[in-house]
Amino acid sequence: MAENPPSPSETEVAALIVETLQLDMPVSTIDMDAPLFGDGLGLDSIDALELSLAIKRQYGVELRSDTADKVDIFRSVRSLTHYIAAHPPS
Amino acid sequence: MHAFPLLGHPAAPLFRTPERLITGNGVLHAAHALAATLPPRPIINLCRDRLYFTAAFCAAVLRGQYSVLPGSRAAGPLAHLLARYPDAAIVTDADLPPCPLPAATPVIRLSTLAADGTGTPVNPDIAATQVVAHILTSGSTGTPVAHAKTWGALSRRAQASITLFTPVPGKVATIVGTVPPYHMYGFETTVIQPLVTGCPSTTGPALFPADIRARLGQGPQPCILLTTPLHIRTFLADPTPLPPIARVISATAPLDTATAEMAERCWHAPVFEIYGSTETGSIATRRTTATQAWRLHPGISLHPRPDGTARIEAPDATPHVVADALTPLTPDTFRLEGRMTDIIKIAGQRTSLAGLNAILLGMQGVEDGTFIAPEPDAVPGQPVGRMEGVVVAPTRAAPDILAALRARVPPAFLPRRVMRVDALPRNEMGKLTRTALLALVREPRPATPATAVQDAGCFSIAADHPALAGHFPGCPIVPGAVVLSETFGLMGVEPARLEQIKFLHPVRPGDTVRVTHTTQPLAFTCTVGTQVVAKGRLRNGAHA
Numbered sequence: 001m002a003e004n005p006p007s008p009s010e011t012e013v014a015a016l017i018v019e020t021l022q023l024d025m026p027v028s029t030i031d032m033d034a035p036l037f038g039d040g041l042g043l044d045s046i047d048a049l050e051l052s053l054a055i056k057r058q059y060g061v062e063l064r065s066d067t068a069d070k071v072d073i074f075r076s077v078r079s080l081t082h083y084i085a086a087h088p089p090s
Numbered sequence: 091m092h093a094f095p096l097l098g099h100p101a102a103p104l105f106r107t108p109e110r111l112i113t114g115n116g117v118l119h120a121a122h123a124l125a126a127t128l129p130p131r132p133i134i135n136l137c138r139d140r141l142y143f144t145a146a147f148c149a150a151v152l153r154g155q156y157s158v159l160p161g162s163r164a165a166g167p168l169a170h171l172l173a174r175y176p177d178a179a180i181v182t183d184a185d186l187p188p189c190p191l192p193a194a195t196p197v198i199r200l201s202t203l204a205a206d207g208t209g210t211p212v213n214p215d216i217a218a219t220q221v222v223a224h225i226l227t228s229g230s231t232g233t234p235v236a237h238a239k240t241w242g243a244l245s246r247r248a249q250a251s252i253t254l255f256t257p258v259p260g261k262v263a264t265i266v267g268t269v270p271p272y273h274m275y276g277f278e279t280t281v282i283q284p285l286v287t288g289c290p291s292t293t294g295p296a297l298f299p300a301d302i303r304a305r306l307g308q309g310p311q312p313c314i315l316l317t318t319p320l321h322i323r324t325f326l327a328d329p330t331p332l333p334p335i336a337r338v339i340s341a342t343a344p345l346d347t348a349t350a351e352m353a354e355r356c357w358h359a360p361v362f363e364i365y366g367s368t369e370t371g372s373i374a375t376r377r378t379t380a381t382q383a384w385r386l387h388p389g390i391s392l393h394p395r396p397d398g399t400a401r402i403e404a405p406d407a408t409p410h411v412v413a414d415a416l417t418p419l420t421p422d423t424f425r426l427e428g429r430m431t432d433i434i435k436i437a438g439q440r441t442s443l444a445g446l447n448a449i450l451l452g453m454q455g456v457e458d459g460t461f462i463a464p465e466p467d468a469v470p471g472q473p474v475g476r477m478e479g480v481v482v483a484p485t486r487a488a489p490d491i492l493a494a495l496r497a498r499v500p501p502a503f504l505p506r507r508v509m510r511v512d513a514l515p516r517n518e519m520g521k522l523t524r525t526a527l528l529a530l531v532r533e534p535r536p537a538t539p540a541t542a543v544q545d546a547g548c549f550s551i552a553a554d555h556p557a558l559a560g561h562f563p564g565c566p567i568v569p570g571a572v573v574l575s576e577t578f579g580l581m582g583v584e585p586a587r588l589e590q591i592k593f594l595h596p597v598r599p600g601d602t603v604r605v606t607h608t609t610q611p612l613a614f615t616c617t618v619g620t621q622v623v624a625k626g627r628l629r630n631g632a633h634a
Binding site: 008009011012015016018019021022023024025026027028037045046048049050052053056058059062063064065 | 295296297298299300301304320321324327328330476489501502506507557567569570571572588589590591592593594596
């Protein structure tokens with residue numbers, strides 16, 4: 001499990017992921033440092049696309065592949081939250 | 091024996107990278123340089139960038155070898171490919187998926203291309219019969235089947251479909267593809283079409299709407315958006331408009347007319363669909379909003395069979411029987427009556443339900459079970475449907491089964507959830523109907539009757555609340571944790587008992603949030619006006 005407890009922002013982003021992608025798991029069980037793709041939550045590029053729209057709707061932050069490596073953005077809930085917090089709404 | 095040049099228009103710009111245009115001769119320079127370093131083996135072409143993919147493909151052709159197209163870059167399919175092509179070398183421009191590699195498999199990692207050679211590189215004629223690609227599909231049993239593609243078949247098909255790629259007559263259009271080059275649809279349209287007919291193709295990221303806007307904005311104009319129904323629905327849901335598009339081309343799944351109409355209205359461009367398959371390549375096209383009739387590409391013929399399906403014949407290609415029911419209308423048009431139900435397509439990848447079920451039933455502890463495919467026709471603006479799994483497995487937990495499936499099933503087909511049941515609703519013939527399955531999984535879980543809804547009161551978070559500082563600066567939203575703590579305060583419960591929470595809508599500072607709840611089960615709903623902003627459930631016995 002994560003060494004650091006989730007921050008309120010991270011819990012909120014995790015909830016957005018669960019809601020947008022209709023994952024069958026309680027938010028409290030999501031490890032904020034686990035990879036979103038592959039062995040972690042097992043998401044794929046379709047999920048990334050859907051998630052990008054939800055993030056734009058909720059936070060006004062637009063994801064793009066060429067400003068930062070999307071592998072890094074989607075590395076974990078923590079990194080995704082960090083990306084959203086670091087980018088002003090467009 | 092006839093032959094076709096590797097490049098139809100070597101002097102023309104063939105790729106638009108985010109930085110510059112690369113001509114056909116640039117591609118040839120890169121391919122010759124790469125060919126000199128390749129081992130004499132077929133290559134498994136895992137390049138994600140279209141230019142790198144094309145250079146590697148051409149290099150293999152120059153060596154008389156073929157490229158194996160993985161269809162997907164996921165670890166499971168790659169493991170299959172490596173087992174099937176033990177003599178192949180891997181060529182990649184990105185990290186490999188986590189998959190054990192045989193020690194003897196050479197891996198060629200491309201980080202640069204030598205596209206700037208001097209002089210005019212050799213552009214050889216390639217025999218029409220030379221096999222240049224192997225593409226795998228999932229067979230009806232789930233075992234992949236390889237389809238060999240000759241240069242003649244690919245080359246002639248690209249020439250035959252040129253009108254689809256010339257929305258402005260006499261002018262080549264830039265193809266902005268959202269599909270990968272190692273999938274048959276993306277391969278034919280964004281790799282072979284440029285090589286043969288000289289339409290430039292864009293490289294660079296093409297996943298998010300912002301990426302697509304960047305690609306379309308770079309041109310050269312006119313641009314064709316070459317994509318899938320899934321991407322079209324997602325791009326339509328994005329409020330930022332796209333740069334001008336001359337034409338939209340969609341394939342991999344049926345495009346519903348409502349979505350096509352919306353796309354034509356929003357983007358002021360006609361929407362065309364391609365009908366085809368990995369086995370046949372693209373064979374026909376239609377404008378979705380105008381007609382039900384598919385028009386065959388020139389040179390392709392359709393021969394009906396008694397079972398309603400048809401045999402497709404094309405120059406330099408092996409005849410193939412399509413699995414769909416097709417009715418010929420005229421010698422060069424047909425109507426699509428129905429798709430074979432066993433084949434599931436999600437995001438351009440396809441697999442067979444029987445094959446997936448075989449994996450599920452082969453798992454230890456699974457006594458019975460089935461996958462449930464999503465509805466094939468999604469609603470415009472709605473997310474793509476995903477697989478679900480239902481199992482009878484008294485000794486195994488659902489997450490445990492899901493974890494085991496993850497190792498065997500490509501991500502696109504991994505079930506969103508696995509539901510455990512006592513028995514599957516098989517009929518007297520032992521068959522499972524979709525209706526019975528859906529009734530089973532959509533049925534509300536048996537629960538004790540809910541108690542009356544109680545009003546716990548209201549709260550409002552002022553704009554100067556300390557929790558708002560640093561929480562997504564510039565975008566004032568009340569943090570979910572604050573909503574929860576206020577809600578629990580009104581309800582008088584311990585937050586540690588939270589079992590499930592959904593934040594459905596952002597709460598702004600100053601909003602009046604009303605909290606209502608039931609005690610059996612212990613569940614709450616937060617609303618602002620008539621908008622539900624959050625819903626949650628707590629473990630019972632937590633009531634203070």
